[in-house]
Amino acid sequence: MPVRMFDCWPKRVVSYPGAIKDLAEIVKSMNKSKVIIFTDSVMKDFPMITNVMNDLKSQGLQVCLFADIGPNPVVDMVHNAVDFMKKEEPDIIVAIGGGSPIDTAKAANVVYTHGGHVTEYDIAIGGITKITPKLLPFIAVPTTAGTGSEVTYVGVITDTEKQVKFGVLSPLLLADVAILDAELTVTMPPKLTAFTGIDALTHCIESYVAITGFPPADAFALHGIRLISRSLRTAVKDGNNIKAREDMLVASMMGGTSFSLNGLGVCHAMAHQLSAFFNTPHGLANAMLLTRVMRYNLSSNLQKFADIAEAMGADIRGLTVEQAAEKAVEMVQQLCDELEVPKYLDDIGATKDKIPAMVERALMDNPITTNPRPASAEDVTKLYEEAFKN
Ligand SMILES: NC(=O)c1ccc[n+]([C@@H]2O[C@H](COP(=O)([O-])OP(=O)(O)OC[C@H]3O[C@@H](n4cnc5c(N)ncnc54)[C@H](O)[C@@H]3O)[C@@H](O)[C@H]2O)c1
Ligand SMILES: [Fe+2]
Numbered sequence: 001m002p003v004r005m006f007d008c009w010p011k012r013v014v015s016y017p018g019a020i021k022d023l024a025e026i027v028k029s030m031n032k033s034k035v036i037i038f039t040d041s042v043m044k045d046f047p048m049i050t051n052v053m054n055d056l057k058s059q060g061l062q063v064c065l066f067a068d069i070g071p072n073p074v075v076d077m078v079h080n081a082v083d084f085m086k087k088e089e090p091d092i093i094v095a096i097g098g099g100s101p102i103d104t105a106k107a108a109n110v111v112y113t114h115g116g117h118v119t120e121y122d123i124a125i126g127g128i129t130k131i132t133p134k135l136l137p138f139i140a141v142p143t144t145a146g147t148g149s150e151v152t153y154v155g156v157i158t159d160t161e162k163q164v165k166f167g168v169l170s171p172l173l174l175a176d177v178a179i180l181d182a183e184l185t186v187t188m189p190p191k192l193t194a195f196t197g198i199d200a201l202t203h204c205i206e207s208y209v210a211i212t213g214f215p216p217a218d219a220f221a222l223h224g225i226r227l228i229s230r231s232l233r234t235a236v237k238d239g240n241n242i243k244a245r246e247d248m249l250v251a252s253m254m255g256g257t258s259f260s261l262n263g264l265g266v267c268h269a270m271a272h273q274l275s276a277f278f279n280t281p282h283g284l285a286n287a288m289l290l291t292r293v294m295r296y297n298l299s300s301n302l303q304k305f306a307d308i309a310e311a312m313g314a315d316i317r318g319l320t321v322e323q324a325a326e327k328a329v330e331m332v333q334q335l336c337d338e339l340e341v342p343k344y345l346d347d348i349g350a351t352k353d354k355i356p357a358m359v360e361r362a363l364m365d366n367p368i369t370t371n372p373r374p375a376s377a378e379d380v381t382k383l384y385e386e387a388f389k390n
Contacts, residue, residue, distance in 0.1 A: 011174075011176050014180065015253075017245075018181060018183055019180060020048070020183075021055070023139070024061060026177055027056070030092065032137060033091060034062040034092070035056055035090060036063075037063060037064070037065045037094050038067075038093065038102070039095070039096050041069060064084075066081050069081075069100055071100050071279070072100065072275045072281075073100045073101075073103060073158065075119065075157060075159055075160065078108050078111060079118065081105075081112075082108050090136065091136065093105050093108075093136050093137070093138045096184075099146065099147030099149040102140050102147070102155075103147075103149055105140075107168045109136055109173070110131055110135065112136070113134050113135050119159060122167070122168065123366060124364070127169070131172055133172055135173070141184065143187075144188060145196055146252055146282075148257065150178035151174070151253050151256040153170060153174045154169040155167070163361075164273075164276050165275060180250065181249075182248075183245075185249060186239050186245055194232070195281055197228060197252075198290065200248065200252040201335075202271075203252075203264065204222070204224035204254070204258060205290070205294065205308060206263075206265040207221045207259040207261075207264060208262070208304060209265070209301055209304045210262040210265055210372060211372050212370055214262055217258045217261035218258075220258040221254070221258040222308075224252075224255045224258065226311045226312075227247040227248070227250060229312040231244040231251075233338060235247075236339060262370065263367060265367055266297070266367070266375050269365035270285075270362050270384065271285035271288075277354045287336055287341040288345060291332050295329050296379070297371065297372050298326070299373070300372035300373040303321055303325075304372075305325035305328045305329070306328070309327035314331060343389075345387045346388055347389075352385070352388055355384045358384060359381050
């Protein structure tokens with residue numbers, strides 16, 4: 001599956017601790033005057049949001065706030081945002097938060113400027129062809145280091161009726177500007193840091209071993225793995241360590257760009273269903289499946305898994321390629337254990353009765369198409385079953 005054409009980068013990335021202070025100037029340089037900020041219902045009370053709003057206002061910009069957004073954003077949140085935008089008539093969107101507000105902003109931008117229902121833009125039914133350049137300009141400011149949504153061109157939304165996550169996807173949805181400010185991530189508690197960090201690691205690993213194998217995407221993925229291996233533990237233990245936070249934010253961005261080009265794999269296809277059925281946080285869902293899927297995929301490209309082990313810091317000299325590949329699984333498992341990722345899906349309230357429905361949806365989920373080893377219903381069923389203790 002060669003990459004023949006690619007748009008993979010926002011027009012501008014501003015990346016340094018404290019970068020959020022450039023926001024007003026950036027908005028003004030784009031000749032915009034009315035900002036809608038998208039954030040989530042928890043973060044709206046954080047000083048960082050109040051500070052940004054005050055700063056924009058003090059620099060002569062009009063500002064409104066939409067914060068009716070929660071983890072794994074659903075269709076209704078997108079439409080509520082669109083109704084709010086119709087009243088406020090902003091001329092630029094700024095999303096500040098994790099993947100959930102950033103993705104909601106992407107989807108709301110499409111519906112606000114193009115009309116209709118958000119499900120009509122599902123990539124699985126050809127939604128990409130309906131998205132045109134008439135979108136509002138968009139600035140993305142991540143406050144988690146995981147999804148990479150600030151540099152990807154997909155918004156992931158949950159359809160609660162069908163219990164499925166779907167993607168609104170178009171290269172036109174790339175942010176005009178991504179602002180990477182590690183200082184905005186220091187408020188993440190350890191568990192959130194750990195699980196979003198494993199999401200970034202999953203992007204890098206799935207993208208690196210994906211059948212696509214586009215060399216620039218591979219390079220981004222491998223370096224992302226290096227940064228995460230050297231800094232995720234520190235970011236979890238010492239949340240104020242800006243160097244570690246910066247590494248994680250850059251790694252998350254690199255993972256996002258990498259998977260935009262190479263695609264993902266079975267781990268994401270399965271994790272999406274855990275979130276759709278049990279509202280499992282995205283990073284946690286990936287973390288619980290990652291090594292199981294790595295082991296399933298191992299034989300598809302031993303050398304690539306050996307590269308992952310090396311990028312994670314293993315000394316693979318003297319090992320056979322099989323041993324080195326196995327080392328990658330061991331090292332990821334060790335990281336997950338140190339970060340106290342629960343071992344079994346029973347531990348997070350998932351139930352086995354949903355396996356057939358999750359399998360059916362996972363097989364239709366876009367990431368599965370780039371997995372390095374074909375996965376049948378039987379294979380995915382086995383992977384889910386093995387992740388349960390009872
Ligand atoms: N668009 C993409 O490319 C892409 C890629 C992967 C995942 N996703 C999607 O992104 C969503 C998950 O995003 P996420 O993992 O970033 O989490 P999130 O946006 O759902 O946020 C999770 C929690 O973290 C809190 N939070 C965020 N930043 C914080 C901070 N700095 N300090 C303290 N708390 C903070 C939020 O308030 C929220 O309660 C899922 O819906 C997933 O499907 C999108
Ligand atoms: Fe992800």
